[in-house]
Amino acid sequence: MGTDRIGGTGGTGGTGGAGGTGGGTATAQAPPGRFEFAPVAGVLAREWALYRRSWRPTTFAAVAEPIIMLLAFGVGLGSLVGAIGGHDYIHFLGTGIVATSVLFTSMFPGLIDTYVRRVFQHTYDGMLAAPVDVRELVTAEAAWIAIKAGVYGCAPLLVAIGFGLPASPAMLLVPIIAFTTGFGFALTGIWMSASVPSIKTMDYIISGVITPLFLIAGTFFPIDTLPDWAQTVAKINPLYHCVELVRSTAFGLDPLADLGHFAALIAFIAVAWCLAVFQMRRKLID
Amino acid sequence: MLRNVVKRFGSLTAVDGLDLEVPAGIVLGLLGPNGAGKSTTMRMLTAQSRADSGEITILGYAMPRAAKRARALMGVVPQHDNLDEELTVGENLEVFTHLYRVPRSQRADAVERALRLAHLEDRRDTRADRLSGGMRRRLLIARGLVHRPRLVLLDEPTVGLDPQVRQELWGLITGLRDEGVTVLMSTHYIEEAERLSDEVALMAKGRVVARGVPGDLIAEHAGKTVEEFPAGPDGPAGMEDILRSGEIPTRRTGATLSVLRAEEIPDSLRDTLGRGDTRASNLEDVFVTLTGERVE
Numbered sequence: 001m002g003t004d005r006i007g008g009t010g011g012t013g014g015t016g017g018a019g020g021t022g023g024g025t026a027t028a029q030a031p032p033g034r035f036e037f038a039p040v041a042g043v044l045a046r047e048w049a050l051y052r053r054s055w056r057p058t059t060f061a062a063v064a065e066p067i068i069m070l071l072a073f074g075v076g077l078g079s080l081v082g083a084i085g086g087h088d089y090i091h092f093l094g095t096g097i098v099a100t101s102v103l104f105t106s107m108f109p110g111l112i113d114t115y116v117r118r119v120f121q122h123t124y125d126g127m128l129a130a131p132v133d134v135r136e137l138v139t140a141e142a143a144w145i146a147i148k149a150g151v152y153g154c155a156p157l158l159v160a161i162g163f164g165l166p167a168s169p170a171m172l173l174v175p176i177i178a179f180t181t182g183f184g185f186a187l188t189g190i191w192m193s194a195s196v197p198s199i200k201t202m203d204y205i206i207s208g209v210i211t212p213l214f215l216i217a218g219t220f221f222p223i224d225t226l227p228d229w230a231q232t233v234a235k236i237n238p239l240y241h242c243v244e245l246v247r248s249t250a251f252g253l254d255p256l257a258d259l260g261h262f263a264a265l266i267a268f269i270a271v272a273w274c275l276a277v278f279q280m281r282r283k284l285i286d
Numbered sequence: 287m288l289r290n291v292v293k294r295f296g297s298l299t300a301v302d303g304l305d306l307e308v309p310a311g312i313v314l315g316l317l318g319p320n321g322a323g324k325s326t327t328m329r330m331l332t333a334q335s336r337a338d339s340g341e342i343t344i345l346g347y348a349m350p351r352a353a354k355r356a357r358a359l360m361g362v363v364p365q366h367d368n369l370d371e372e373l374t375v376g377e378n379l380e381v382f383t384h385l386y387r388v389p390r391s392q393r394a395d396a397v398e399r400a401l402r403l404a405h406l407e408d409r410r411d412t413r414a415d416r417l418s419g420g421m422r423r424r425l426l427i428a429r430g431l432v433h434r435p436r437l438v439l440l441d442e443p444t445v446g447l448d449p450q451v452r453q454e455l456w457g458l459i460t461g462l463r464d465e466g467v468t469v470l471m472s473t474h475y476i477e478e479a480e481r482l483s484d485e486v487a488l489m490a491k492g493r494v495v496a497r498g499v500p501g502d503l504i505a506e507h508a509g510k511t512v513e514e515f516p517a518g519p520d521g522p523a524g525m526e527d528i529l530r531s532g533e534i535p536t537r538r539t540g541a542t543l544s545v546l547r548a549e550e551i552p553d554s555l556r557d558t559l560g561r562g563d564t565r566a567s568n569l570e571d572v573f574v575t576l577t578g579e580r581v582e
Binding site: 033036038039041042043045046049050053054121122123125126127128129130131132133284285286 | 293295326329332333334335336351352353354355357358360362364366367368370371372373377380381382384385386387429
């Protein structure tokens with residue numbers, strides 16, 4: 001019987017049937033199981049298409065909230081606090097709120113958007129029927145969230161500059177810092193979204209994880225004012241390393257310490273990526 | 287090709303030693319009731335479900351190891367609508383040209399072709415959430431075809447659609463076969479399986495219980511005609527005994543007794559039985575005869 005063995009002798013891939021626009025040309029060249037960037041680009045193309053429709057409200061929420069927070073705390077509380085470590089409180093806070101902004105613009109989409117797409121919209125089932133695997137899907141989703149975090153995270157810094165924070169060339173590193181941190185938190189959000197039994201249980205994560213994360217990170221006050229145990233907790237909080245890096249770009253680089261903070265963020269990404277891929281695979285592949 | 291494939295979910299065996307081979311260029315209908323294992327089989331073919339044992343080879347690629355390569359050559363139309371609601375028809379298709387890695391220079395043509403195929407040219411700029419149910423289904427099919435796959439998996443392609451829309455989609459699926467695309471279609475609609483499939487595999491309890499050309503299957507297991515008798519004073523049970531003695535197969539649906547191979551009822555039994563309502567045999571008769579279950 002001229003069987004297709006559910007489609008033919010295969011192996012050559014590529015021509016893509018009747019006319020062959022070649023779905024598969026790229027995949028046929030890569031060994032099976034290899035991580036590829038073409039699927040990541042494919043998922044990013046979808047995100048871009050969606051973003052073109054929703055960029056206005058997304059941008060408003062991502063930019064307005066940290067700015068309001070900065071103005072409220074920086075101007076209001078700043079008049080009481082004065083200066084911290086020789087820096088105006090609004091400048092100290094502005095650099096810290098970059099991290100808060102990154103946390104919110106990465107963790108929430110990672111947590112909620114991916115849950116909705118997986119459970120209610122079945123979006124990922126559609127993508128995984130194409131030549132995309134879970135690793136590439138998770139990487140692409142987190143990368144897209146991180147790109148937005150990298151851009152939106154700069155808004156509080158620009159406001160702080162508007163309030164007199166001296167601009168420095170090192171601040172050009174802030175989008176990279178924000179991207180890196182956002183990537184890690186997006187992956188963490190994805191991992192958690194695939195771990196919760198229902199959307200309602202996300203309240204535990206929001207109140208029990210996200211809120212403490214941004215309170216114990218040195219965003220509003222230096223961590224050396226905290227008790228010893230809290231300082232230890234802060235130092236394993238990835239957001240703290242983001243805060244320290246952003247402050248370094250604004251107040252003066254400390255290369256060795258900064259490399260340490262950056263290495264901590266990379267380690268955070270590595271762990272979060274493994275957890276996110278593992279948990280998403282469990283949920284998406286029977 | 288699936289060989290002795292088993293898939294369990296806890297204590298439930300969804301697919302139980304399934305063997306299935308799909309010849310190139312045909313429409314193979316996978317017909318069975320809900321819970322027969324059709325959707326699980328479809329998911330295993332895309333490696334979205336992993337078999338506990340057995341072998342799956344698609345287009346020469348072993349699954350799940352080479353799943354991405356196989357999926358690049360397959361188009362999948364899922365049972366559940368997972369279109370991007372906020373995107374237009376054209377954008378939904380374009381996104382999948384990226385995911386299927388259609389070369390940049392061919393993406394516009396690929397979208398055009400898919401729009402034409404699904405008769406959605408005039409809806410290109412309409413958002414997916416403003417399409418009717420039938421149009422959404424056509425868009426899902428177009429999306430699965432945007433990269434000109436060699437194999438198309440259709441998982442219950444017309445479930446929940448009204449008869450007119452179903453007819454439209456049947457035309458679309460017939461067109462695929464005419465283009466030489468291999469189609470594996472799961473369905474629990476008898477008429478759909480009979481009209482569209484070159485061959486049908488009847489599935490029950492995770493296994494293929496019969497496979498062949500619909501007409502041949504019907505002729506082999508149910509004959510040409512079926513006569514249906516309402517329950518008489520003696521009840522269908524009495525009739526069944528009489529027919530069983532003449533080795534005439536029967537099946538019961540509520541208080542109706544369907545006599546298969548009615549054309550073979552010997553004259554000697556005719557006087558006793560009388561005449562029932564006659565209709566052509568169909569795959570439902572075959573299915574019930576073989577499994578004791580109903581398809582729909």
